[in-house]
Amino acid sequence: MKLHEYQSKDLLAKYGVAVPGGQVTSDPEEARKIAEDLGGSCVVKAQVLMGGRGKAGGVKLFDNADDAGTFAKELLGKKLVSIQNPDGMIVEQILIGELIDIAEEYYLSVLLDRAEQKLVVMISKEGGVEIEQVAHDTPEAIVRLHVDNAWGLDTFQVRDAVAQANIPAKAQRQMVAMIIKLVEAYRGSDAEMIEINPVAWTPDGKLIAADAKVALDDSALFRHKEFAATADESAEHPIEAEAARRGIAYVNLGGEIGIMGNGAGLVMCSLDEVNAAGASPANFLDVGGGAKAERVKSCIELVLMDENVTGLLINIFGGITRCDEVAKGILQAFDEMEVNIPVVARVEGTAAEEGLRLLEGSQIIGAQTMQEAAAKIVAAVKA
C-alpha cells in the first residue's frame, strides 16, 4: 500500500531522518493555526494518493497564515482531478508543511532488486527531477548500492557509494547517515519502496527529506496495524478501494468486458484473450485459491459495480478451487442481483462436471476453453 505524504514523513522521522516541520489536519481553522506556528510561510498540500496532485491544484505556497487558512477551507472536501486520475479524489486531509530553503537537490531511494534478490539503494546528485529521466539521459549519474541480506550495510560501503555519486563533500557525512537510517526504516516498516526526491541541502548546511514517498509490503501489514486503517485509501479507483476492503485482488482497467478468474496468471491470460478477440477488459479480478460460494458472489458484485461493464467473462480452472462452489456463488449472485448483461462461464478442473450441471438451465453461456469463452463474450456484447 502507498502511504500518504504525512504518513511517509512521520515514518521517516521515527527512524531519525530529518523532515520538514508540519502537521496534518482536516479542519481549516486548525490549518490556519498550524501555519501560524510555522511563522506564516508554509506549503499546503492535499493528502490524496494520486498522480498529478500539484497540477490539479492540490499544492500551494503561502507567506501568511490567513491565506493558508482560506485555501485550506477551499481545498478540504474538494474533488481533485488529474490526467493520471480522471475520476478524481476528494480531499479529506491536508498537510501544512514548513517551507525550507533549498540550495541543492539530490535523490535517494531504496527498493527491491528482484534480479539480485536484495535491497538496492539508489543515490544521485541529480534530485528534484524525474529519476526515470535521469536514468534515461545520464544513467551513470545514478549509483546503485546493494544491501547484503545477512550483514546489511557497512558504513564504508555507503561512504564509497556517496562519493562515487559525486555528492558534494560538505553533504557527504549527512548523506551517509541518511542512507543508513533509510535502510533501517525500510526493513523495520516492511516497506516496498522508499523514495526521497528531493533530498534538500539547505543554505545553513542541513540535509532534509523534502518530499517522501513510501509504499509498504501488503503482505506484512499484519505486523504494522497502525497503517491498516488507511489501506483502502491507497486505491486509485473507488471499486479498487472497495475490493481492498473485501480483500479481493481487483484492478480497474477502464474497458467493457468484466473479467474474473482464479489465479493471477490465468486471469492475465484471460485479459490477453479478450483483447485478442477484439474487446477491452474492464478489470483484472482474481477470486483467489479455494474460493467459496460467498466469495465468488462478492467478486461478481464488485465487477458489476463498474457501469462500463457490458459483458462478464468467468474463467475458472479449479485446482484448490472447486468448480461446484464457483457455480453456487454465480447462481447466488444472479439470484440476488438483476443481471441484464451476457455472461460466459468456462469452468474446468476440480469438480467441473458438478459445476456445469449446476449452471445448466441458467442464463449463463457455457464454454469449453478460455479462447472459446473470450470469443463468445465478445460476440455476445457486440451482437
Next chain:
Amino acid sequence: MSILVNKDTKVVVAGMTGREGSFHTGQMIEYGTNVVAGVTPGKGGQELLGVPIFNTMAEAVAETGADASLLFVPPPFAADSVMESDAAGIPFCTLITEGVPVDDMMRAVAKIKATGNSTLLGGNCAGIITPEECKMGIMPGHIFKKGPVGLVSRSGTLTYEVVWELTRGGLGQTTCVGIGGDPIIGTRFIDTLMEFEKDPETKAVVMIGEIGGTDEEVGAEFIKNHMTKPVVSFISGRTAPPGKRMGHAGAIISGGKGTPQAKVDALLDAGAAVADRTSDVATLVKEALSAVGV
C-alpha cells in the same frame, strides 16, 4: 526419471492439521504420494489420515526419514518453517503459502543459500508433480500424465491450463514445477531449466512466464548458451498496462523492466518457440519433439 521428486520421495507436511493442509494432504495420499509425517507444533503424537503428527521437523525426520517438506503454514510463520525444514536437513522444501512478507522471504532464501542444506520451491506456488508418482502441491492430479515434457511455470492455474492441453494432445510430462508468483522465490526459471536439461527422460521443456521481473530473460540466456533440448514458451499478461500489479506481487511492469515484449524477444533470440496463446503450446511442443526425433 523426473526431477526433484519421484515415487520414493518421503514427504512431511507442515501445517497438515489446518483446513487446507488436511484437504490437500488427503488428495496427495489419494494420488499415491508417500506422505510419511505431518508437523504442527503442539499436536505431536496425534494421527491424521493415518499419518503421524510431530511437534517439529527434526522429530519427523528422525522418526520417518522424510526427505521432502511441503508447507501450508500461515504467512506470518511460513519463512520460519522454511528455515526449520532446512535446519532439519530436509533437502527439498516446497512452500505453498501465498502472502509471505518479502522481508521474511529475503531472509529465508539468503539463509538456506548460506547453509547449502536445501532447495526451496515457492512460495506462493502450486507445488511440484511427477505424474503417476508424486504430487507435492495443490494441483488437480487427474489432468497430468506421464510423458516426455518438462514444464516450469510462475502461475498455478495457467499450468493446469497448459497441462490439460498437453495431456489431451497425448503429451505427458516428466515433472511439472510451479515456481510461484512472488518477487522473492527459492527456485527460479534457470534452476529448473538446468534440472530438465540434465534429466534424460525430459525431451522438451515448456516454460510459462508472465510480466514483471527479469527471470524469463535470465532463463532465455541459459537456453541460448546451455540447453540442447527444445523449449516452448508462453508469456502471460502481454496486454497488461505498465505500473499496474496484476494479482501476483511479482507481476508488475515497472521502469521499463519486465515488459512482455522484452521477454518474448529474449526467448525468440535464444531459439525457443513462443506461443501466442495457451492453445498453441501443445502444437508447438509436438513440432519440437518431432524435430528432435521423438
